[in-house]
Amino acid sequence: MSPGHRQVIMMTDFVKKTIRPFRALRFLARKPHTIISPHEQHNDIEGEPLPTERYRGIHINDWETCISCGLCARICPCDAIEMVEVEGEQKKRPEVSYGRCCFCGFCEDVCPRDSMHLTSNYVMIDKNSETFTFLPENDLEEFQKEYIVETSQLRYNDKDVKKAEKGPSAKKGVKGKKKK
Amino acid sequence: MDDFRSTEIIFGPQHPGIHGNFAMRLELEGDMVRRARVVPGYLHRAFEKLMERRTWHQNIALVPRICVPDPDVNEVAYSMAIEEIMGLEVPRRGDYIRTIVLELSRLASHLMGLGGLGGAIGLYTLPMWTNGERDYILDLFEALTGGRVYHMYTWPGGVRWDMPENWPRKVLKVLDHIEAQLPSYYSLFFESKVTDARLKGLAPITTSWAVEHGVTGPNLRATGLEVDLRRDDPYAAYEDLDFDVITLKQGDGMARALVRWYEVGQSIRIIRDAMEKMPGGPVIAKTPPPLAFTVPPGDHYAHVESSKGEYGYYVISKGGKYPYRVHVRGPSFTHGIDVLEKMLINQELADVALITGGLDVCPPDIDR
Amino acid sequence: MKEDTLSDVDKKSENYVPGQTTVQEVLGYVSAHLPDLEVKLLSSRRGEILVDHSIKGEVLTRLKEEGFDHFAALSCIDLIDDDRIQLVYHVWSYGSKGHILVKTELPRKDPSTDTVYRIYRPAITYEREIKEMFGVDFPGNPRLTQFILEDWEGPPPMLKDFDTEAYAVDHFNMVRRDPPSKPPQPKKGGES
Ligand code: SF4
Numbered sequence A: 001m002s003p004g005h006r007q008v009i010m011m012t013d014f015v016k017k018t019i020r021p022f023r024a025l026r027f028l029a030r031k032p033h034t035i036i037s038p039h040e041q042h043n044d045i046e047g048e049p050l051p052t053e054r055y056r057g058i059h060i061n062d063w064e065t066c067i068s069c070g071l072c073a074r075i076c077p078c079d080a081i082e083m084v085e086v087e088g089e090q091k092k093r094p095e096v097s098y099g100r101c102c103f104c105g106f107c108e109d110v111c112p113r114d115s116m117h118l119t120s121n122y123v124m125i126d127k128n129s130e131t132f133t134f135l136p137e138n139d140l141e142e143f144q145k146e147y148i149v150e151t152s153q154l155r156y157n158d159k160d161v162k163k164a165e166k167g168p169s170a171k172k173g174v175k176g177k178k179k180k
Numbered sequence B: 001m002d003d004f005r006s007t008e009i010i011f012g013p014q015h016p017g018i019h020g021n022f023a024m025r026l027e028l029e030g031d032m033v034r035r036a037r038v039v040p041g042y043l044h045r046a047f048e049k050l051m052e053r054r055t056w057h058q059n060i061a062l063v064p065r066i067c068v069p070d071p072d073v074n075e076v077a078y079s080m081a082i083e084e085i086m087g088l089e090v091p092r093r094g095d096y097i098r099t100i101v102l103e104l105s106r107l108a109s110h111l112m113g114l115g116g117l118g119g120a121i122g123l124y125t126l127p128m129w130t131n132g133e134r135d136y137i138l139d140l141f142e143a144l145t146g147g148r149v150y151h152m153y154t155w156p157g158g159v160r161w162d163m164p165e166n167w168p169r170k171v172l173k174v175l176d177h178i179e180a181q182l183p184s185y186y187s188l189f190f191e192s193k194v195t196d197a198r199l200k201g202l203a204p205i206t207t208s209w210a211v212e213h214g215v216t217g218p219n220l221r222a223t224g225l226e227v228d229l230r231r232d233d234p235y236a237a238y239e240d241l242d243f244d245v246i247t248l249k250q251g252d253g254m255a256r257a258l259v260r261w262y263e264v265g266q267s268i269r270i271i272r273d274a275m276e277k278m279p280g281g282p283v284i285a286k287t288p289p290p291l292a293f294t295v296p297p298g299d300h301y302a303h304v305e306s307s308k309g310e311y312g313y314y315v316i317s318k319g320g321k322y323p324y325r326v327h328v329r330g331p332s333f334t335h336g337i338d339v340l341e342k343m344l345i346n347q348e349l350a351d352v353a354l355i356t357g358g359l360d361v362c363p364p365d366i367d368r
Numbered sequence C: 001m002k003e004d005t006l007s008d009v010d011k012k013s014e015n016y017v018p019g020q021t022t023v024q025e026v027l028g029y030v031s032a033h034l035p036d037l038e039v040k041l042l043s044s045r046r047g048e049i050l051v052d053h054s055i056k057g058e059v060l061t062r063l064k065e066e067g068f069d070h071f072a073a074l075s076c077i078d079l080i081d082d083d084r085i086q087l088v089y090h091v092w093s094y095g096s097k098g099h100i101l102v103k104t105e106l107p108r109k110d111p112s113t114d115t116v117y118r119i120y121r122p123a124i125t126y127e128r129e130i131k132e133m134f135g136v137d138f139p140g141n142p143r144l145t146q147f148i149l150e151d152w153e154g155p156p157p158m159l160k161d162f163d164t165e166a167y168a169v170d171h172f173n174m175v176r177r178d179p180p181s182k183p184p185q186p187k188k189g190g191e192s
């Protein structure tokens, strides 16, 4: 191997080992993966909003169709469902304790009348722990209105929040960079 | 060397360099580890005992918790053991979807593991990037299964639901995206001089030593033995699919990292292949409803190749609604205790985290 | 226990050649030489040998020589109805890709059997766990120290007659889920 040749190898090695890592600098121009939760929408790779409808979140139960068979309480691996008596109702209704629920969705699968469902809603913040044991009904939205996050409780940098609220909701830096 | 004072330090469980929830007692002489003792047990949740008191299906919600980065192998291995005892045939489409889920999970786990290695050598950019990519995979899991980390998607007999309509397209898109990123990750991590200096020649093991000590999976392949349960004892749809078993000869830290690196590429290839060959039909076999599900007496040991090594489920049924006993064999049960204790001897303290991370030790499957 | 370091190991033979003996051949050999053992072929890759625990060492040594050198697991099962404890040694051959389960039974009272860690090294940890969880003693194993259960003072917990609930009530401040005393009023919980 001639000395010149060796030098070339050393040079390429130098380029490879020392210069190339700096290509990472182009990542500086990218948007971060992190999102500012309630202010910014979480999107998947195609820019579609998450969570999808299959997401297993807070339960709803249609009391019209629920026949109070108690199967959901029996399948529940975490013992989170209890059939309780409700004032003004003849039948017992399933009550879910979110301290125990692992959101497996078995109660939904096993329900013979298709009345129990896990919605894709998972935001539920409250100071009182008793809130987290409740009877799922069909009007989750109204329920959620009361227990929705008070954004003032979350500590974010004001600047970030402003930026997030201004910008478009599709954030992840993939768009427009696809080949093909 | 007698007049050297030896120091004992307790490394973990609250230490940024420890790989999960366990601790090590290290006896040091200067900077060299002379004796290492692993202290497991911080994550013991008595799963094996709990499983004896839950129905066959309820256990599906329990088993993925045995391995956080790669949870699907547990569901699949457990279901496979039940299917074998019952003589259940999984529909082909169910097998293919299982394969895709398993490979996505392996991909996520390898990305996370490589990121962890980057963290152990002080290269904190890599974990940020790889975990960012992993997040796209979690998005996919969410769209398919409804859960991000624990999916509870595999049931005895198949999988719970079919794929959503636009899901295959999204999977391919994520794969394209990850593949496009891989070269920059490679040059960031493997072409860096620091990685060279830290990983090359780190705690090398030979094949015979590895086999003798029960090393499995990528760590064994890094010593040059071409073994892979996906090919040697095919399960799910692996026999139809095209992939290479990656082996390297050196058996050192660099080889262990590189095997994982190349397996990322193979996983992408397997998923693409499976998407292409995806057959139609049902995804789950006809089984009794979960509350009336019984398994005839029998026993079976089902094993799968996880991202860390061999995962085995030895399921014993005496008939009835509950398993009689389930024994879980996790890869870290050998890697994390006996193998690790030996590999750490005469290594520097600074390399302890790197060796542990390189073996991809995952304490939850030691403790269970 | 003397610890061999990795550099000692390097001097051992470099070339690893997986043995090629198949499950059928091994089972044939075992039933020819040890006729009182029960062998069963479960499928083309899986076989089962039932041995008395006094000769399991010889059987396992033989299996290892034939290439079944990956010790996959050691399972312990409490067969409380038969008053026995069953140990299952899972071995796998990388060459012929076969799996053999070696099953042996011990009496349930003071179970004890020789360690196999000199034959299969990984057994050292499995035996350590079984000692703690099932109370099976493995004379000869140097590492039967405390494993997962710290400060445990009860019977081995994985035995079928261990009463989990009674132990928990005895030893811990167990908080039960309260029965709902008042009719639940879901929309009145918050104080915000
Ligand atoms: S399984 Fe369905 S129908 Fe039966 S009690 Fe539960 S919610 Fe009602």
Ligand code: SF4
Residues within 6 Å of the ligand: A072, A075, A076, A077, A078, A079, A080, A081, A096, A100, A101, A102, A103, A104, A105, A106, A107, A108
């Ligand atoms: S989602 Fe699972 S854990 Fe939660 S209430 Fe339903 S069955 Fe129980």
